[in-house]
Amino acid sequence: MGVQYIFVVETNSKCKSDWIYIRDTIERFYQWNQPQIKLSVVYMNGKGNYKNKEKDIRSLSKQYQSAGKGNQSKVILCFDCDEYEKDMYDQQFLNDVRQYCRSMNYEFVWFCKDIESVYLGRSVEDKQKKKESAIFKAQNGIKHVDVNKLLVKN
Structure with missing residues (x-):
């Protein structure tokens, strides 16, 4: 018996920037039994597409x-x-x-103002997101993130 966590993120499958930050967070701050827990990702390719990803979510779940x-x-x-x-x-x-x-019994996570502001301390132009997330990953930037920025405010 296991649990799969399906993360639905704004970015696309080519860039993967949001997932890089989220995955590094999970690996740094949580101990998880990998055989019992599976992490999956669905890329929205734009925040307005969240309702269009139900088929992908159902497929992964099944x-x-x-x-x-x-x-x-x-x-x-x-x-x-x-x-x-x-x-x-x-x-x-x-x-x-x-x-x-x-209504869907999903969890809701939001980053203020954007995910790069939380992890890098600044916003990043769309065309630079892939590069910046790769640098973050390569330099193990998660070690330098202010943990208070990852907490729920309300």
Whole structure:
């Protein structure tokens, strides 16, 4: 019996930047029994595509459940909050996603203002995200992340 954690991230499968930061966080701060726990990722290719990824999520869940008796999956949607404090669209988007996650029994994680701000301390242009995440990984940047930035505020 095991648990699969399916992380649904904003980036695409070519860049993989969000998953690099999240995976490094898991490996650094959590002890997990790898045979009992499986980590999977679904790439949204843009935050607005989260509802279009249900087929991918169901497929991963079914595969894992069929691999062993009692296996279950947990889904975690990860988003940047962008300018939610100033921009009504961003605020409404987060509210909609939060409600969607509740209705689907998914976990909801958001990074303020974006994932790079949390891990690098600054925003990064889209065309530089892959490069910056690769540098972060290569230099073991997770060791220098302020743990307080990874905590839930409310």
